[in-house]
Amino acid sequence: MQDIDRRDFLRKSLVAGAVLTTCPTWLDAALPDSDLVVARNGAPAEMVRQAVAALGGMSQFVKKGDSVLLKPNIGWDRLPEQAANTNPEAVAEVVKLCLEAGAGKVRVLDRTCNEPRRCYMRSGIEAAAKAAGAEVRHIVESRFQDVAIPDGELIKSWPVYRDAIESDVIINIPIAKDHNISRVTLGFKNMMGVLGGDRGALHDKFMTKIVDINLAFKPSLTIIDGYRTLMRNGPTGGNLADVAQKKTIIISADRVAADAFAMQLFDINPAEVEYLRIAERRGLGHLDLKRVKVKEINFGA
Amino acid sequence: MITLRRISQILFFALFVLLFLQARYPYETGLPSDLFLRASPLIALTTMLASRAFITTTILALVILALTIPLGRFFCGWICPLGTVIDASDHFIQRKRRPARQRESLRLRSWKFALLILLLVAALFSLQLTWFLDPIALLTRTFTTVLYPMFTYALTGLFNFAFKLQIAEDQVYALYDAAQRAALLPFQQPKFLETLPMVVIFIVILGLGMVTRRFWCRNLCPLGALLGLFSKYRLTRRFVSPACTQCSICQRDCKMNAIEDDYSINNTVECIECAECVSVCKPQAISYRWGVNPGANEIDLSRRRLLQAAAAGIAAVALVKTAAASRNRTGLAMRPPGSLNEDQFLDRCIRCQACSKICASTGACLQPAFGEAGLEGVWTPIAVPRLGYCEYSCNLCGQVCPTGAIQPLALEEKNKIKMGLAFFDKSRCIPWYRQDDCLVCEEHCPLSDKAIKFDIREARAPDGSMRTVKFPYVVEDLCIGCGICENKCPVVGAPGIFVTAAQQKRITL
Numbered sequence: 096m097q098d099i100d101r102r103d104f105l106r107k108s109l110v111a112g113a114v115l116t117t118c119p120t121w122l123d124a125a126l127p128d129s130d131l132v133v134a135r136n137g138a139p140a141e142m143v144r145q146a147v148a149a150l151g152g153m154s155q156f157v158k159k160g161d162s163v164l165l166k167p168n169i170g171w172d173r174l175p176e177q178a179a180n181t182n183p184e185a186v187a188e189v190v191k192l193c194l195e196a197g198a199g200k201v202r203v204l205d206r207t208c209n210e211p212r213r214c215y216m217r218s219g220i221e222a223a224a225k226a227a228g229a230e231v232r233h234i235v236e237s238r239f240q241d242v243a244i245p246d247g248e249l250i251k252s253w254p255v256y257r258d259a260i261e262s263d264v265i266i267n268i269p270i271a272k273d274h275n276i277s278r279v280t281l282g283f284k285n286m287m288g289v290l291g292g293d294r295g296a297l298h299d300k301f302m303t304k305i306v307d308i309n310l311a312f313k314p315s316l317t318i319i320d321g322y323r324t325l326m327r328n329g330p331t332g333g334n335l336a337d338v339a340q341k342k343t344i345i346i347s348a349d350r351v352a353a354d355a356f357a358m359q360l361f362d363i364n365p366a367e368v369e370y371l372r373i374a375e376r377r378g379l380g381h382l383d384l385k386r387v388k389v390k391e392i393n394f395g396a
Numbered sequence: 397m398i399t400l401r402r403i404s405q406i407l408f409f410a411l412f413v414l415l416f417l418q419a420r421y422p423y424e425t426g427l428p429s430d431l432f433l434r435a436s437p438l439i440a441l442t443t444m445l446a447s448r449a450f451i452t453t454t455i456l457a458l459v460i461l462a463l464t465i466p467l468g469r470f471f472c473g474w475i476c477p478l479g480t481v482i483d484a485s486d487h488f489i490q491r492k493r494r495p496a497r498q499r500e501s502l503r504l505r506s507w508k509f510a511l512l513i514l515l516l517v518a519a520l521f522s523l524q525l526t527w528f529l530d531p532i533a534l535l536t537r538t539f540t541t542v543l544y545p546m547f548t549y550a551l552t553g554l555f556n557f558a559f560k561l562q563i564a565e566d567q568v569y570a571l572y573d574a575a576q577r578a579a580l581l582p583f584q585q586p587k588f589l590e591t592l593p594m595v596v597i598f599i600v601i602l603g604l605g606m607v608t609r610r611f612w613c614r615n616l617c618p619l620g621a622l623l624g625l626f627s628k629y630r631l632t633r634r635f636v637s638p639a640c641t642q643c644s645i646c647q648r649d650c651k652m653n654a655i656e657d658d659y660s661i662n663n664t665v666e667c668i669e670c671a672e673c674v675s676v677c678k679p680q681a682i683s684y685r686w687g688v689n690p691g692a693n694e695i696d697l698s699r700r701r702l703l704q705a706a707a708a709g710i711a712a713v714a715l716v717k718t719a720a721a722s723r724n725r726t727g728l729a730m731r732p733p734g735s736l737n738e739d740q741f742l743d744r745c746i747r748c749q750a751c752s753k754i755c756a757s758t759g760a761c762l763q764p765a766f767g768e769a770g771l772e773g774v775w776t777p778i779a780v781p782r783l784g785y786c787e788y789s790c791n792l793c794g795q796v797c798p799t800g801a802i803q804p805l806a807l808e809e810k811n812k813i814k815m816g817l818a819f820f821d822k823s824r825c826i827p828w829y830r831q832d833d834c835l836v837c838e839e840h841c842p843l844s845d846k847a848i849k850f851d852i853r854e855a856r857a858p859d860g861s862m863r864t865v866k867f868p869y870v871v872e873d874l875c876i877g878c879g880i881c882e883n884k885c886p887v888v889g890a891p892g893i894f895v896t897a898a899q900q901k902r903i904t905l
Contacts, residue, residue, distance in 0.1 A: 172789050208840065208884075210758045210787060211583050212421060217789070232569065233576070233583070237556035275850065275866065276835045295886030298836045299826055333788075334844030 129349035129380065129387045131356055135342060136395030139322045140188040142344040146318075147192055149390050150346055156315040157264050159197035164262035165189055165229065166314075168270050168285050169205035169220050171331055172213040178323035179332045180214070181270045183223035185320050185344065189268060190227035201229040202258055205288040232258075239291030246377070247307035249300060254291030259312050267314040267350070271321045271341075271357050273329030276301055278368055279361050280330050281354040282317040283309050302369040306377060309350070317353040319345040321360050342395075351380025352387045397684065398675040401473060405480040412477040416539055417579040419750065420757035423792055430750050432477065432532050433798035437461040438515070438619040439533060439746055442526040443799045445519040447743040449905065451800055461626055468630035469623045472613055473668030478531035478601075482612055483651075486605040502653065502696075505614060505666065508621035509697040510705035515618055517709030522739075523716055527747035527775065529618050537775070538598045540749040540756075541588040541764065548582055551575065586756035587783070588749075590764040590775060610651045613668070624665040625695065633689045634667065636660035639681040646673035646682060664689045665696075721770035729768040730779040730816040730877060730897045733786065734794040734803040737902040744801035747775040751793035751802055760784030761879055762793065777802075779815060781879025781895050786815060788842035788878060803903050816877030817898040818847070818870045825892030831857045831865045837881035837893050838868055847874035848881060848893075872899070 132149045134142035147153050157163055167181035175183055186203065193201045203224040207214040211233050215221040221231045239254035259265060269285030276298055277284050283305050287294055290308065297304045321343035325332040332338065341360050347353040351374045355365035365371050365382055375382035412432055419429035430453075433439060440454035440461075460471055472479050511529060518525045527533050555575075558568045575581040604611035613620050640659060647655040650673060654666035674682045732751055735741050747764065755762035755777075761784035764775040777793075779786060788811065794804040805813065818837075822828035827835075827850075838848040850866040857863050870893075877895050885891035 172787065210421060210790075213758065213787070213789065216422070233573070235555070235559055235569070235572065237559045275838055276833070293886065295836050295884055298834050298839075298886060299832055301833065328844045328846050330839060331842050332844055333842065337844060 126378065126381065126386075129347055129352045130390070131345065131347035131349065131352050131387050132390045132392065133346075133356065134344045134392040134394065136393055137342065137344075138394075139182045139185040139320070139344070142322075142342075142392070142394065143185050143188040143318065143346075144192065145392050145394075146344050146346045147189075149392060150348075153192040153196040156266070156348070157193050157196040157198050160199040161197075161263040162261070163193045163198045163201045163264045163266060164258045164289075165193070165201060165203045165224070165266050165268060166259075166285060166288055167203065167205060167220055167268040167320075168272075168280075168288065169214050169218050170208045170288065172209035172217055173332060174217055175219045176323065176335060176338070177332050178270065178325040178338045179272065179330060180218035180220060181268050182320045182322045183219035185318070185322065186220050186268055187223040187227035187229075189266060189318060190224050190229040193264075193266070194228050198264075202232055202262070203229045204232045204234060204256070204258060206234045206256070206290065207288075236291070242311045244307055244310050246310050249303050250297075250307035253308060253311060255311055256289040256291065259289040264316075265312055265314040266316045266318065268318045268320060270323075270325075271319055271360050272325040272332070273327055273337075273361070275329075277305065277370060278363060279358065281319055281357050282314070282350050283354055283370060283374065286312065286314070303373060305370050306373045306379070309374070309379065310377070314350055316346060316348055317350045319353055319357045321345060321357060324360055326361070347387070349380040349387065351375055351382055352384065355382050355384060356387070356389070397671040401669075401671050404474045405483065408475045409477045409480040412535075413539075416536070416544070416753070419754045419796055420579055420582065421754070421790065421792060423754065423795065429754070429796050430748075430798035431456070433536060433746070433748050433750065435460055435471075435475075436530055436532045436619055437464075438512075438526055438530050438622050439799065441622070442515055442519040442524060443744050443746065445516065446522050446524045447740060447799075451744075453798060453800065461623075464623050464626040465629070466631040467669075468627035468632055468664060469620065469666075469668040471623055472617075472620050473670040476531055476613075476619075478535045478617075479610070479613055479668075481535065482602065482605060482610055485602040486609045486651075489602075489605045490609065505653075506696040506698070506701055507615050508617055508624075509695060510701055510708075511616065512618040512621040512625075513697075513702055513705035514709040514712065517706045518712050521710065521713040522743055523713045523772070524743055524745065525712065526618070527745070529616070530746060531612075531617055531619055533746045533748040534597075534601075536748040536750055536753075537764075538594055540586075540753040541591050542595045542598065544753070545586045545588065545591075548580075548585060551581055552585060555581075582757055584756070584760060586753075586760070588752065588756075588763060589780070589783075590766060594764075608653070614652055614666070620668075627667075628665050628695065629688070630664050631686055631688065632669065632684055633664075633687045634662045634673065635683050635685045635687070637681045637683070639679040640677075641679055641681075643678070645676050645678070649673065649676045661690060663694070665694070716772050719771035722767060725767045726770060727896050727898070728778070729765060729773065729776075730781075730879070730895065730900060731902065732762060732777055732779065732793040732802045733791070733810050733813045733815050734805040735902055736801055736803065737904045740905060741801050741902070742769075742772055742776065744799040745776045746799055746801075748798065749775075749777065750796045750798065751777050754792045754796050755784070755790075758790045758792065759787035759878075759880075761786050761883075779879055779895075781882035782891060783883075785880035785883040786878040788880075811876070814876050814899055814901045815897075816879070816895045816900050817872060818875050818877065818879075818881055818893050818895045820868065820870065820893050821890070824887050824890060825868070826887065827865050827867050828892070831855045831863060833866050834886065834892075835866055835868060836884050836886055840880045840884045842878060842880060843874055843876065845874055847871050847876070868893075
């Protein structure tokens, strides 16, 4: 074996260092540009339908016979007008689109923060999704399974609901809301609803942990419900005066781009949001919206 | 007649269980879950005596008391769910009757009257003690804190096992869903404090069946004593025809030991009309008829015993009312929203845990107190936020309280009622003690003008670096003390935010 002399060592270290420091940019450059569709000023269902069509149709994401997990936000014992849970009409429309694309089954579930029945019933999601043909399931505690997250910085494994592990397709349907821990709650935060264990423990060093957790699954599509938007006192809300009628639906297969774009609803510069910067650095998608092709659909015009 | 009685017992017990089970969110059936509690004349009398108020929800109990005058103790023999449980357990414990024991225990019968006098005298001086011994309150409490949690734990275990097998998951889930919809299974496993003493009492009551059948009903039950007093001049009688062969089997088999040595005579104070004697009589000499009983209607209570019991009642009042309680702990006794002021609350609360039962199906904060409410408040409901929180859109506890200790409130009213007030423990709260962001409490605060707000400030972290941290604080005027902040606080052990009874709002009637 050949000995390495000092000069050689220094040279190699410098090269390695340069590679490592520029690596994120490489990763980003390696990712192709993303597509994103934003629909405005329509009813929730028609906006969802048209936006999905503009993105190339649901059959891009859902194949015949696929099992699909829809993950809306059903976290709170609140009514649809209070905008704490995902819009039930939007959820129902996604269910229909999946079934039209030939999905074998579509499941809707969330691990709630308030009492589960209250949340499922009062959010209107249970009734709407069932009527559209989905299986609406309550969380069963024994159906969580530990998932290894080898690339996680702080979280190396976490119990995840089996449907999120076993489904062929995950579609994440968060509602955009004010949230003082993560500034706003969108797609990344919404995926906490398939996590077991003590989720409170994630809130300390939250920005890193929320990205770690999202390494455990890859939603095929993120559909952000910005129809009614809770601007203050989130994520629970309750006061209609805090709800703005933004009438916006944002969809993208790039989960970072979807969350970044949705920051507009709150007049927040996405580059200032720490978890998005971390997510981009780890190669989960584009934070730089110059790398995102945005298609606008306006129903009001 | 015995078949008819058994059917009645089974039906009423089934009704008791059904009403018990459906006391859960969303409580949609419209059936009053506290029906049996409202039907207990003992609860009605002592509560009205202690609170010096007429409580309209107890009208059913007064009807039962009135019916007892002509009909006798039909409630004990045909309706009382604890009596039914004891009958079943006696049957299980004691296959063979032990005739020698039967007449021995006659002396003990006076105990129940003494206990009744004690409870009534205590109630007269505004001390509610009925909760400890009333059979309906006792059974409701035991069902809530012991039997139902045990049952659901076992059933949930069975389902968990089935889910783990990962076979026919859709069918298993359908069953699971059906069990939940039928209220057999709760959404969260109920867990209670104070289960150990409660289960010991229950086991003792059933275990006394090893001494004699219906030992509790014969000798201890103060509700039975009250109904016995009212049924002394009942208009139904046990009629023994001349066909009687004096075989004594009816006396031996009498659950209540109510048949005298002259088998044709029975004690109207003790007889619960169970008709066991009718069915065991070989020559079929026994029947129940309308009419006045020919004799032997004495109440086993001497004047001396009566005075002793009354004195004990007065002593109990003085003892309980003068017991000190730690202020650190009484400050944690947060009552359910809509509770009467503490004196009136204690006059009325019968510790049936009906409120805790229904609470366990939503926020799960209500628990039987031990030291938090002093000696007088043992097993009264308090909110224990580290175990559960008061669900913002829930007002069910007030709807199931049989005595009005918790008043029913409309949701808008309930949302404004302060149960207590939250405080930060800055030596344990994550942003305060180590300058890291957390805000889980603020996230869960259900108020739409959040009672937890925060300042954003530069702070020096333990490692010496400066960082920007969100420091939370409580806005006193907004906080309603629901306790979800304390419940969800991720700090291990004592929480970084906790709720006390400070500023709690109570109702005065």
